[in-house]
Structures are given as structure tokens and as C-alpha cells.
Amino acid sequence: MQPTPEVVLAVVFLPFLAAAFTPVVYRILGERTAYFAAAVALVTLGLVTDQYLAGAHGTVSFDWIPSLGVSLAFHVDGLALLIAFLASGVGVLILTYSGGYMHGEPGQAKYYATLLAFMGSMLGVALAGDLVALFVFWELTSLSSFILIGHYTGEEASQYAARKSMLITVSGGLFMLVGFLLLVWASGQTTAIEGTTYSIPLLVEHADAIREVLTASGLLVPVLVLVGLGAATKSAQVPFHVWLPNAMEAPTPVSAFLHSATMVKAGVYLVGRFRPLFLPEDAAVLGEWTLVFAVLGLLTMTVAAMLAVSATDIKELLAYSTASHLGLIIAAFGFANSYGAEAGAFHILNHASFKAALFMVAGIIAHEAGTRNIDRLGGLRKHLPVTAVIAVVASLSMAGFPPFNGFYSKELLFESTYYAAEHMGGVAWVFPVVAVFGSVFTFLYSIKFASLFFGDEPDGLGHVHRPPVAMLVPPAILGALVLAISAQPNLFIEGLIGDVYGSVVPGEAHSFSVHFPTELTPYVIMSIITIVVGAAAFPFYDRIHDAINAALRGPVRANWWYDNFVEGLTTASVAVTPKIQTGLLRTYTTWGLFGFVALALGGYAAAGVSLPGFDGLSVSIPIVLVLLVALVAAFAVDIAPSHVAGVLTLSIVGFMVAIFYILADAPDLALTQLVVETLVLVIFLLVLDRLPAFYGDAPDRLVSVRDGLLSLAVGGTVFLTVLLSTNASPDPLLREFIVARAGVPAEHGPFFADYGGGSNVVNVILVDFRGIDTMGEISVVVMASIAILTLIRMRTRGETQ
Amino acid sequence: MNGSSGRTTVISRTVARIVVPIILVTAIALLFRGHNLPGGGFIGAVLAAAAFALVYIIFGLEFIQREILAIKPDGSEQHRLVETYRWMASLGLAIAVASSLAPLAFGAPFLTQGVLFLEHLPLYGELEVASAFAFDLGVFFAVVGGLLTIVAEVGNE
Numbered sequence: 031m032q033p034t035p036e037v038v039l040a041v042v043f044l045p046f047l048a049a050a051f052t053p054v055v056y057r058i059l060g061e062r063t064a065y066f067a068a069a070v071a072l073v074t075l076g077l078v079t080d081q082y083l084a085g086a087h088g089t090v091s092f093d094w095i096p097s098l099g100v101s102l103a104f105h106v107d108g109l110a111l112l113i114a115f116l117a118s119g120v121g122v123l124i125l126t127y128s129g130g131y132m133h134g135e136p137g138q139a140k141y142y143a144t145l146l147a148f149m150g151s152m153l154g155v156a157l158a159g160d161l162v163a164l165f166v167f168w169e170l171t172s173l174s175s176f177i178l179i180g181h182y183t184g185e186e187a188s189q190y191a192a193r194k195s196m197l198i199t200v201s202g203g204l205f206m207l208v209g210f211l212l213l214v215w216a217s218g219q220t221t222a223i224e225g226t227t228y229s230i231p232l233l234v235e236h237a238d239a240i241r242e243v244l245t246a247s248g249l250l251v252p253v254l255v256l257v258g259l260g261a262a263t264k265s266a267q268v269p270f271h272v273w274l275p276n277a278m279e280a281p282t283p284v285s286a287f288l289h290s291a292t293m294v295k296a297g298v299y300l301v302g303r304f305r306p307l308f309l310p311e312d313a314a315v316l317g318e319w320t321l322v323f324a325v326l327g328l329l330t331m332t333v334a335a336m337l338a339v340s341a342t343d344i345k346e347l348l349a350y351s352t353a354s355h356l357g358l359i360i361a362a363f364g365f366a367n368s369y370g371a372e373a374g375a376f377h378i379l380n381h382a383s384f385k386a387a388l389f390m391v392a393g394i395i396a397h398e399a400g401t402r403n404i405d406r407l408g409g410l411r412k413h414l415p416v417t418a419v420i421a422v423v424a425s426l427s428m429a430g431f432p433p434f435n436g437f438y439s440k441e442l443l444f445e446s447t448y449y450a451a452e453h454m455g456g457v458a459w460v461f462p463v464v465a466v467f468g469s470v471f472t473f474l475y476s477i478k479f480a481s482l483f484f485g486d487e488p489d490g491l492g493h494v495h496r497p498p499v500a501m502l503v504p505p506a507i508l509g510a511l512v513l514a515i516s517a518q519p520n521l522f523i524e525g526l527i528g529d530v531y532g533s534v535v536p537g538e539a540h541s542f543s544v545h546f547p548t549e550l551t552p553y554v555i556m557s558i559i560t561i562v563v564g565a566a567a568f569p570f571y572d573r574i575h576d577a578i579n580a581a582l583r584g585p586v587r588a589n590w591w592y593d594n595f596v597e598g599l600t601t602a603s604v605a606v607t608p609k610i611q612t613g614l615l616r617t618y619t620t621w622g623l624f625g626f627v628a629l630a631l632g633g634y635a636a637a638g639v640s641l642p643g644f645d646g647l648s649v650s651i652p653i654v655l656v657l658l659v660a661l662v663a664a665f666a667v668d669i670a671p672s673h674v675a676g677v678l679t680l681s682i683v684g685f686m687v688a689i690f691y692i693l694a695d696a697p698d699l700a701l702t703q704l705v706v707e708t709l710v711l712v713i714f715l716l717v718l719d720r721l722p723a724f725y726g727d728a729p730d731r732l733v734s735v736r737d738g739l740l741s742l743a744v745g746g747t748v749f750l751t752v753l754l755s756t757n758a759s760p761d762p763l764l765r766e767f768i769v770a771r772a773g774v775p776a777e778h779g780p781f782f783a784d785y786g787g788g789s790n791v792v793n794v795i796l797v798d799f800r801g802i803d804t805m806g807e808i809s810v811v812v813m814a815s816i817a818i819l820t821l822i823r824m825r826t827r828g829e830t831q
Numbered sequence: 832m833n834g835s836s837g838r839t840t841v842i843s844r845t846v847a848r849i850v851v852p853i854i855l856v857t858a859i860a861l862l863f864r865g866h867n868l869p870g871g872g873f874i875g876a877v878l879a880a881a882a883f884a885l886v887y888i889i890f891g892l893e894f895i896q897r898e899i900l901a902i903k904p905d906g907s908e909q910h911r912l913v914e915t916y917r918w919m920a921s922l923g924l925a926i927a928v929a930s931s932l933a934p935l936a937f938g939a940p941f942l943t944q945g946v947l948f949l950e951h952l953p954l955y956g957e958l959e960v961a962s963a964f965a966f967d968l969g970v971f972f973a974v975v976g977g978l979l980t981i982v983a984e985v986g987n988e
Contacts, residue, residue, distance in 0.1 A: 697869035698869045698870075698871070698874070701861070701869055701870065701874050702873065702874050702877070705874055705877040705878045705881055706877055708881050709877055709880055709881045709884060709978065709982075712881065712884045712885075712888065712982070713884075713981065713982060713985060715888075716888075716982070716985050716986045717985055774946055774959050775946070781947065781948055782945050782946070782947055782948070783945055783946045783948075784943065784944075784945045785945060785946050786944070786946075786961065786963070787866065787944075787945065787946030787959060787960070787961030787962075787963070788865075788866030788867050788961050788963070789866075789867045789868075790865065790866055790867050790868055790869065790870070790871070792869075792871075793865045793866050793870070793871040793967075794866065794961075794963070796871060796873070797866075797871070797872070797944065797963040797966045797967050797970070798944040798961075798963045798966075801931065801942045801944060801963070801966060802942055804873075804966075804970060805927060805928075805931065805942070808923065808924060808927060808969070808970050808973040808974060808977075809924065809973075811920075811973060811974055811977040811978070812920045812921070812923075812924055812973055812976070812977045814977065814981070815916075815917075815920060815976070815977035815978070815980040815981050815984075816917075816980075818980070818981050818984060818985070819913065819917075819980060819984050822984050822985070822987075823984075
């Protein structure tokens with residue numbers, strides 16, 4: 031069935047609408063705004079469910095920028111529905127949980143409005159069926175993430191974290207945009223598609239033709255890398271993972287929502303969305319796609335898991351773990367076999383279920399025990415019994431421990447790495463080895479997290495409160511979801527994940543099923559190795575933790591690169607600014623004029639213009655005389671002894687030009703020139719009243735020569751420009767049109783005629799044909815007057831500050 | 832230059848008294864006839880601004896406030912004069928924008944201009960009016976307001 035256009039629109043824009051009203055709602059409801067927001071999320075979830083139950087599959091499109099072929103298209107399929115379910119479903123839980131967590135916190139109206147806006151953007155990303163729409167919603171999620179990470183605006187750590195995430199994710203998004211534009215270009219090169227298209231389903235449909243064009247022009251790998259940069263920055267893949275641990279400065283519900291369940295999934299989603307475009311059914315086992323994404327994913331999975339072991343803060347541990355699991359999904363999507371696609375599709379759901387639960391558990395611990403430091407936590411089981419059960423279930427799932435749901439998706443990944451290695455042989459055996467190696471660390475930190483609830487209470491752990499119900503129910507629901515998926519994985523696969531699998535593989539695809547292993551396959555052995563080695567290494571956790579921390583020094587840390595890069599840019603700007611921004615008007619004028627000359631002459635040279643031929647002068651004697659006077663006056667300006675004399679002499683030039691206009695039959699120009707010249711003279715004299723009457727000492731000889739040369743260059747450029755522009759003659763059609771339509775029509779209707787209605791063509795052009803130019807000009811006049819007003823009024827204030 | 836009368840001569844003051852009204856009338860004439868003969872909103876506006884500048888140089892700012900705009904001095908008087916000019920500029924922009932938006936109400940694109948034929952008017956009978964005149968009026972006020980703001984504010988220094 032085709033999706034219902036109204037419902038799909040409502041899904042995306044209802045949260046935005048609610049966000050706009052949130053400040054008003056907050057005035058009425060106060061802290062209970064959380065439940066208003068949760069209700070909005072619930073309605074959205076209901077609408078998504080409606081589409082799901084109706085079996086919606088297809089594209090709905092609304093005109094957006096028809097002249098560019100850009101539309102607001104939404105594409106509903108398995109992958110889109112899964113992400114939409116996560117965004118709205120986890121949204122309901124998180125917003126409810128916020129009602130307890132945010133009690134007494136500042137800036138709640140902004141918090142809920144931004145969370146709702148984020149939810150809308152994320153739904154937009156999930157459902158986008160158009161490259162431009164996808165990009166816009168994509169950047170909107172970065173923007174709302176920026177606001178939410180910097181929620182505590184006064185704290186330096188929050189500011190640093192917000193800036194970092196913004197710089198990394200938004201710049202990655204820009205690379206992605208370039209990749210998108212290359213795809214659009216490619217769509218214009220094939221005959222399979224009429225014109226160019228921004229439609230994602232259409233691009234995927236003609237995947238072979240697009241790939242052919244890209245391969246032929248050598249752009250396949252660049253496009254992969256550009257789109258991959260967008261995904262890698264968003265999904266915190268190595269080496270762009272550095273922003274995610276800092277993002278934990280945000281309130282914990284935000285970390286659970288944006289930085290584990292949804293926003294960071296956008297990158298994964300992107301990889302899944304473009305997988306059928308770049309990975310045909312008969313793809314090579316180790317093609318470009320696999321090289322880029324399997325390597326990126328496995329690297330991230332391993333490195334981030336090791337970093338998670340090195341973490342000392344529970345939220346930091348979970349942040350690195352998130353990056354690691356996203357790496358797992360990207361690696362899975364990277365492999366060119368069906369197991370990879372299955373593993374990725376299934377793990378998106380599994381990871382969201384256990385990781386969001388764990389983040390909320392971390393929020394409960396931080397909220398009720400007052401610390402997030404791993405060393406200072408232990409034995410929480412006695413105080414938080416329900417939380418402990420949730421934490422253990424979710425941690426075991428995260429560890430990939432059978433029979434929990436995390437085990438099934440990890441098995442599928444092992445299976446796909448094993449098959450890739452078996453087909454390729456040789457170096458490809460690195461894949462399964464690295465996957466097992468990274469999983470050992472995953473096992474270690476998962477068990478470490480669960481162990482916080484057992485053992486003895488460390489000294490210094492104060493009284494631990496019971497969490498409020500609003501904070502306990504949402505993670506409990508997710509914990510129950512983990513158990514449900516673990517018990518009946520095939521039910522969920524049949525219901526939704528099978529369709530997700532269909533979205534990420536090319537052509538028609540069938541669903542799949544998973545089974546609890548009953549015999550000893552190679553990938554079961556891989557799981558056993560992971561668990562046995564992990565269990566054997568766990569007693570040495572502290573030593574491994576210290577060893578990794580000891581190794582993380584200087585350039586080994588990605589943070590070192592980020593901090594030095596940003597600081598280097600700041601230092602360079604601070605060093606360069608005083609040289610360019612001297613605060614002296616003459617410096618700006620010099621550079622401005624120099625830039626004008628260089629750009630104009632450079633432009634002429636690049637365009638290869640040729641000078642028009644010279645075919646003799648035909649001017650009357652009066653014109654020659656007038657221009658001669660102007661010339662003499664121009665020279666006189668240079669030797670004028672004072673400012674006043676200089677300005678008065680300069681105005682002679684102006685008036686001579688006005689007379690020239692009269693002689694050249696341009697009365698409108700002449701009138702304008704005369705009145706403007708008069709007014710400028712008056713303004714000059716008013717300003718000169720404040721300046722010293724005489725020039726200072728003669729400037730440095732070198733400076734004089736430089737200024738003289740610059741003046742000659744400016745004059746020469748203007749002369750050249752006039753020559754070139756007057757040489758071109760406009761289309762005679764234009765002149766005929768203007769002459770025909772400027773006046774009053776001879777025959778006309780009763781009341782209105784679309785004619786200029788004036789015999790002065792110049793004025794008709796000004797206010798009618800080119801009215802929008804005039805509108806811009808008068809706006810500039812008014813803006814200039816306001817600017818001068820501000821400059822003069824603020825001047826004294828600026829000096830005292 | 833605020834001192835005014837102490838620094839200007841009787842001749843200049845007398846000439847200004849006669850010339851300024853003529854300049855202003857010319858400016859308005861240029862505005863009105865602009866659509867058919869040399870002139871227009873911009874030229875008229877600059878000329879009108881020049882007339883005010885002349886008054887200002889010869890008689891001083893206070894004179895304009897007191898005698899022409901009837902603003903009573905109250906300490907911050909010069910700023911109030913500038914306020915008036917700024918209002919004039921905003922009014923001009925508003926007229927221009929409103930006259931450009933008006934065609935939208937009749938289903939025509941933004942900035943559509945044309946000729947209106949008014950019939951059965953007293954005295955005139957039939958009259959052809961270019962709708963662009965409203966736009967030109969906006970240009971006139973915007974430019975007069977903008978320029979006078981600059982002149983008054985620069986002159987204040």
C-alpha cells in the first residue's frame with residue numbers, strides 16, 4: 031500500500047509544531063511539560079504504527095523547489111519505519127523519564143522544545159526520500175544536538191562539548207552534501223533517468239546505471255568516501271569518535287536519546303540507505319564498498335571498545351561503547367554478503383533497546399548515588415534492586431551473551447566476517463580475528479558495568495535514594511523489550527527487521543530467521559572464544575584499564591589532533607587579525623581597492639576578453655572642452671593645498687560630467703548628477719569642518735609611490751570596464767519591448783493595463799521594469815543611514831569600553 | 832556649525848529664504864512629472880534633501896526643528912529631529928513595499944505595475960495614472976529620510 035501523505039507529513043511536522051508551542055505550554059504546565067511532550071511523541075508513535083500496520087511502502091512527494099527538481103519526498107520502507115519507531119518510541123520513554131530527571135533543572139522550556147524539534151528532524155531523516163530533504167533534516171539533528179549538549183550554557187565543559195560536536199558533525203554533513211551533488215550529477219549523465227534527480231528511491235532503482243557513470247568517471251571512490259565521511263562523523267566512527275564522550279555533558283536523557291538510540295544511528299542509517307545503491311547483488315567480496323565501510327566499522331568497533339575499557343566514568347564508558355556498537359553495524363553493512371545486512375539490520379534494534387536502557391540506568395545511578403565514577407560505585411544491588419535487574423539484562427545483551435538478543439546479531443556479524451574471509455582467503459582472515467578481538471573488550475566493559483551492582487560498597491558512597499517511578503518505568507520497558515526480543519527473535523524479524531533487511535539489499539529480498547545454535551559452527555566457536563577469553567581476562571580488568579590509559583598519550587589520542595587543530599586555527603587568527611584589521615580606514619581602502627582591481631582584471635583575463643577595436647572619435651567641440659576642464663580640475667585636486675580646496679575642485683569634475691551628460695542628450699542622468707553632486711559637496715563640507723584645515727606632512731615616498739600606482743590601476747580598471755561594457759550591445763528585442771510597453775497603450779480595457787504608462791522611459795525602467803532593483807537601492811539608502819547613525823552615536827561609547 | 836546666524840551673512844540668509852521654497856516646489860514637481868519628463872522620485876528626493884541641507888547650513892538645525900517641524904527643544908532635541916527623519920525613511924520603505932505587494936491581492940505577481948484609467952472624475956474627466964507613482968512616492972520619502980538622517984547626524988558632530 032502507498033503511504034498516506036497526510037499521515038506521513040503529520041509524523042514529521044507534528045513534533046516541530048509542538049516544539050513551537052512548548053514555551054507557551056511550559057508557562058501553563060511548568061515541569062509537567064514533560065508529559066505534554068511525551069504525549070506528542072506518543073501520537074507520533076501512533077501515526078508511525080498506523081502506517082506500519084497498513085503495510086505502507088512507497089514514496090509520497092510534495093512540491094518544494096520545483097524549478098530545481100527538489101521535492102519534499104518521503105520514502106516509507108522497512109529501514110525508515112525502524113528508525114521512525116526508534117525516534118518516536120524511545121522518544122516517548124525519554125520524555126517521560128525527563129519528567130523525573132529534569133526536576134528542578136534550569137532551561138526546561140528550551141530543553142523540551144529542542145527535544146521535540148530533534149524528534150521531528152530525526153523522523154525527517156528516517157523518512158526522507160529526497161537528497162536535499164535528507165540533508166536539511168540531517169543538519170537539523172546536528173543543530174538540536176548542539177543546543178542539547180550545551181544545555182548548561184554557563185559551563186565551560188558544556189560549551190566545549192557542544193562546539194566540538196557541531197564542528198565535527200556539521201562539517202561531515204557538508205562533505206556528505208558534496209557526495210550527494212555528485213550523485214545528482216551522475217543521475218544526469220545516464221540515459222536511464224530523465225534529467226537529473228534528487229530522489230533516493232529513483233537513484234537506488236537505477237543503481238547499476240549510476241554506478242556505471244561513477245566508475246567511468248573515476249568518482250565512485252570519492253563519492254563513497256564523501257558519503258562515508260558524513261556517516262562516520264555522525265555515527266562517531268574512528269577517528270571522529272572524539273565528540274561523543276564529550277557529548278555526555280548533556281543531561282542523561284539526551285545522551286540516551288540522541289547519543290545512543292537515534293541521532294548517532296543516522297550515520298548507520300545513511301550507510302544502510304545507500305548500501306543497495308553501491309553494492310549490487312553480484313558485488314565482489316572485497317569491493318570498494320567493503321574496503322571503506324567494513325574496515326572503518328571494525329576499526330571503530332575495536333578501538334572504541336578498548337577506549338570504553340579505559341573509561342573511568344560510567345557515561346564515558348557507555349559513550350565509547352555506543353561508538354563501538356555503531357562500528358559493528360557499519361562493519362556489518364560493509365560486508366557484501368546477506369549475513370552482514372542481516373546483522374546490521376537486527377543490531378540497530380538490539381542496540382537501541384539495550385543501550386538506551388543502560389543510559390537511563392546510568393542516569394539513575396548518577397542521580398541517586400551522586401557520582402558517575404566507576405571506582406566509587408559498587409554493591410548498588412541492595413539500594414536499586416529493580417535497576418539492577420534491568421542493568422544485568424541489558425549488559426549481558428550488550429556483551430553478546432547467549433541467549434540475549436545482542437548475541438544473535440553478533441553471531442550474524444561473525445558469520446559474515448567468516449564467510450568474507452573464507453571466500454577471499456589471505457589477508458581477509460584479519461576480519462574475523464579483529465571482530466573477535468574487539469568483542470572481547472565489549473564483553474569486558476559490559477561485565478564491568480553489570481558488576482557495579484555487585485560486590486562491596488566502596489567507602490564514601492553516601493546514601494542511595496530510590497528513583498522516582500517516572501525514571502524507573504522507561505528503562506524497565508526497554509529491559510522488557512530486550513527480554514522479548516531475546517525470547518522471540520524471529521517474531522521481531524518477521525514483523526519489521528525482515529523489511530529493514532529488504533531495504534538495505536539490492537533487488538527483491540526475502541526475510542530471514544535466526545536460530546539458537548545447536549551445533550559447533552566456526553562462528554559459534556568465535557563466540558565461545560570471545561566469552562572464554564573475556565571471562566579469563568576480567569580479573570585483570572584494572573590492569574588492562576591502566577595499560578590502555580598509559581598508552582593513550584599525545585598524538586595517539588584523536589583528541590590531541592582535534593585540540594591542536596582548533597587551537598592552531600585560533601592562534602593563527604589571533605596572529606593574523608591585527609595585520610588585516612588595523613582599525614585605520616586607509617588600510618581597508620587600500621586592500622579593498624587592491625582586491626577590486628585584482629579580481630576584476632583576473633576575471634577579464636580568465637574570461638579572455640579582447641579590447642574592442644578603435645574606430646576614431648566623433649565628439650563635438652563643446653564636449654571636448656567640457657572634458658578638458660574636468661581633466662584640469664582632476665589634476666588640480668592632487669595639488670590642492672587644503673581639504674576644502676580639494677573638495678571644491680573635485681566638485682568641478684562632477685559638474686563638468688553633468689554638463690557632459692546634457693550635451694550627450696541624457697537629461698535624467700544630468701539632473702541626478704547635479705543634485706547628487708550638490709548634496710555630496712554639502713556633506714563633505716560638513717565633515718571637513720571637523721578635520722584639520724591642512725594636510726599633514728608629506729607621507730613617506732614609498733607610500734606615495736604605492737598609492738599612486740594603486741590609483742593608476744584603479745583608474746585603468748574602471749576605464750577598461752567602461753570600454754568593455756559599452757562595447758556590448760543588448761538584444762534589440764529588449765529595446766523594442768521597453769519602447770513598446772513603456773507608454774500608455776493606444777487601445778486599452780476599462781480600468782487596468784499592464785503598461786508602463788509614462789513617456790520617460792528611464793523612469794519607467796526604474797520604477798516598473800526594474801522595480802525590484804530600485805527597491806533594493808532604497809533599502810540600501812535607508813540601511814546606510816541607519817549604519818551611519820549607529821557609527822556616529824556609538825563611536826563615543828566604543829571608545830570608553 | 833550649530834552656531835548658525837552668527838556665522839552667516841545677511842545676503843545668504845535672504846537668498847536662502849527666497850530660494851529654498853522654490854527648490855522644494857521644484858523637487859515636488861520633479862517627482863510628479865518624473866514619469867513623463869526628466870525627473871522622478873530619486874532626483875526629487877535628493878533635491879529636497881539639498882534644500883533642507885541649505886536651510887540647515889544657513890540657519891542651523893534648531894531653526895528647522897523650531898520653525899518647520901515645530902518640535903519644542905527639550906534637551907535631547909537633535910535626536911528627536913533625527914527620529915523624524917528616520918520615520919520618514921521607514922514610511923517611504925513601507926509605501927514602496929505596500930505598493931509592490933498590492934498586486935498580489937489582485938492575483939498579479941509581486942511588483943506588477945500598470946496604468947490605471949480613472950474615469951468620470953470632477954474637473955479632469957478621464958485620467959491615466961501609472962500605478963508606479965505610488966512606488967515612486969515611496970522612493971522619494973525613503974531617500975529624503977535616509978539622506979536627511981545622514982546630513983543631520985553628521986552635522987551634529
